[in-house]
Amino acid sequence: MLPEISxxxxxxxxxxxxxxxxxxxxxxxxxxxxxxxxxxxDDGSSDDTFTRxxxxxxxxxxxxxxxxxxxxxxxxxxxxxxAHTRGAFIVTCDGDLQNDPKDIPAMxxxxxxxxxxxxxxxxxxxxxxxxxxxPSIIANAVISFATGVKLHDYGCSLKVFRAEVVKxxxxxGEMHRFLPAIAAEQGVQIVEQVVNHHPRVHGVSKYGxxxxxxxxxxxxxxxxxxxxxxxxxxxxxxxxxxxxxxxxLICGYMVYLKFAYNPGxxxxxxxxxxxxxxxxxxxxxxxxxxxxxxxxxxxxSQNKPIYVIRxxxxxxxxxxxxxxxxxxxxxxx
Numbered sequence: 001m002l003p004e005i006s007x008x009x010x011x012x013x014x015x016x017x018x019x020x021x022x023x024x025x026x027x028x029x030x031x032x033x034x035x036x037x038x039x040x041x042d043d044g045s046s047d048d049t050f051t052r053x054x055x056x057x058x059x060x061x062x063x064x065x066x067x068x069x070x071x072x073x074x075x076x077x078x079x080x081x082x083a084h085t086r087g088a089f090i091v092t093c094d095g096d097l098q099n100d101p102k103d104i105p106a107m108x109x110x111x112x113x114x115x116x117x118x119x120x121x122x123x124x125x126x127x128x129x130x131x132x133x134x135p136s137i138i139a140n141a142v143i144s145f146a147t148g149v150k151l152h153d154y155g156c157s158l159k160v161f162r163a164e165v166v167k168x169x170x171x172x173g174e175m176h177r178f179l180p181a182i183a184a185e186q187g188v189q190i191v192e193q194v195v196n197h198h199p200r201v202h203g204v205s206k207y208g209x210x211x212x213x214x215x216x217x218x219x220x221x222x223x224x225x226x227x228x229x230x231x232x233x234x235x236x237x238x239x240x241x242x243x244x245x246x247x248x249l250i251c252g253y254m255v256y257l258k259f260a261y262n263p264g265x266x267x268x269x270x271x272x273x274x275x276x277x278x279x280x281x282x283x284x285x286x287x288x289x290x291x292x293x294x295x296x297x298x299x300x301s302q303n304k305p306i307y308v309i310r311x312x313x314x315x316x317x318x319x320x321x322x323x324x325x326x327x328x329x330x331x332x333x
Contacts (some may be wrong), residue, residue: 001035002035002086002087003033003035003036003037003062003086003087004035004036004088004089004092005029005032005034005035005036005037005086005088005089005090005104006036006037006039006081006085006086006087006089006091006163007025007029007036007037007038007039007091007093007104008039008041008078008081008082008085008090008091008092008093009021009025009038009039009040009041009081009092009093009094009095009140010040010041010043010052010074010077010078010081010094010095011040011041011042011043011045011049011095012042012043012044012045012049012071012095013045013046013047013049013097014045014049014096014258015045015047015048015049015052016330017095017096017097017201018049018052018053018056018095019056020054020070020097021095021097021101022056022060024040024097024100024101024102025093025101025104026038026060026062027101028101028102028104028105028202029101029104031105032104032105032108034108035084036062036087037063037064037086037087038062038063039060039064039065039066039081039084039085040053040063040064040066040095041065041066041067041068041077041078041080041081042065042066042067042068043068043071043072043073043074043076043077044068044069044071044072046049047112050065050067053065057261063320064084066080066081066084068080073102074172074174075171075172075174075175075176076171078092078171078176079169079170079171079176082166082167082169083167085163085167087163088162088163089108089111089112089160089161089162089163090160090161090162090163090167091104091107091108091158091159091160091161091168092157092158092159092161092176092179093157093158094157094158096200097198097201098126098197098198098199098200098229099120099156099157099158099195099196099197099198100158100195100197100198102194102196103120103158103193103196104158104160105191106193107120107158107159107195108160110160110191110193111160111161111162114189115189115190115191116161116162116165116183116186116188116189116190117159117160117161117162117165117179117183117188117189117191117254118159118160118190118191118192118193119151119153119156119159119180119188119190119191119192119193120153120156120157120158120159120192120193120194120195121151121152121153121156121192121193121194121195122153122156122195123152123153124196124197124198125153125196125197126197126198126199127197127199128173134151136155139154139155139215140152140153140154140155142177142216142239143177143181143219146222147178147181147184147219147222147223147226147323148184149180149184149190149242150180150251150324151180151190151192152192153192154177154178154180154181155177156195156254157176158195158259159179159180159181161183162193163185165183165188166179169183169256174214174215174218174223175218175222176261177215178218178219178222181222182228184226185226187283187312194326195234229295230295231295232287232288232291232292232295233288233289233291233292234287234288235288236284236285236287236288236291237284237285237288239281239284240280240281240282240283240284240285240287241281241285241289242281243277243278243280243281243284244277244278244281244282244283244285245281246274246277247275247276247277247278247279247281248274248278250270250271250273250274250276250277251271251274251275251278253270254268254270254271254274
């Protein structure tokens with residue numbers, strides 16, 4: 001029997017947490033009573049994390065273990081997990097025991113009721129304020145503003161997705177935290193659910209404030225892809241036209257001064273500014289046009305549609321055999 005729920009857990013050097021995490025997940029999911037599988041991705045651990053996972057997998061076929069050759073990052077781990085899931089609902093979870101598996105059944109029940117994504121919200125987060133919570137508060141506000149998808153806690157890994165929403169995604173960089181924003185392109189319904197959060201007992205966090213720069217750069221990528229991926233000229237064009245128009249006006253004014261008052265304008269900084277604005281404006285327009293060509297190549301080479309259909313309601317069309325019988329009855333009469 002295929003599982004209904006797939007739990008995707010990336011881990012790296014979490015040896016002391018492996019068995020407690022497995023026990024907590026199986027206890028919560030067996031009490032829920034629906035078929036499930038647990039997919040753990042070992043993201044290049046240098047301790048005995050994989051050995052402990054292998055021992056547990058030998059005892060429980062519902063546990064599946066994917067081992068990377070080296071550390072590829074949390075986004076790559078989630079992507080590999082999504083590719084190997086078989087359940088209708090995919091649950092993402094951290095491997096450090098700070099997420100509470102007991103929250104999973106309630107979140108899946110919410111998803112079964114209609115929403116495409118149920119995002120966890122660590123309302124009472126058990127982390128240091130200055131190094132973890134404050135940067136997270138700022139990041140959540142910036143991401144919500146930039147993407148238009150308002151969530152209190154983008155950084156919470158405990159989320160439930162309908163499988164069709166995430167299995168088609170291509171993830172790079174640090175984009176796993178932007179999954180709801182990326183999925184919003186498809187017109188999905190997203191709800192938040194307050195979840196428990198526990199302080200880390202074993203090991204140390206693999207992520208610090210230094211990751212902020214990479215997150216900001218990935219946010220820029222997500223914003224561009226979600227808003228302008230099919231119309232890049234509309235991003236570069238207005239700026240290029242504004243710069244070109246301003247440069248043209250400045251140069252026109254300098255030409256007017258030259259012919260009206262005959263001053264020397266060759267070394268005037270204003271003339272140089274006008275020329276630079278025209279040059280940069282033209283370059284931005286060319287970038288927009290090249291982007292338009294690349295966007296068309298990207299979608300047409302993969303036969304990738306620029307829309308996503310949720311469902312189609314239509315009358316059942318008659319089969320060819322039914323059409324043939326109908327035409328024969330008409331001919332006989």
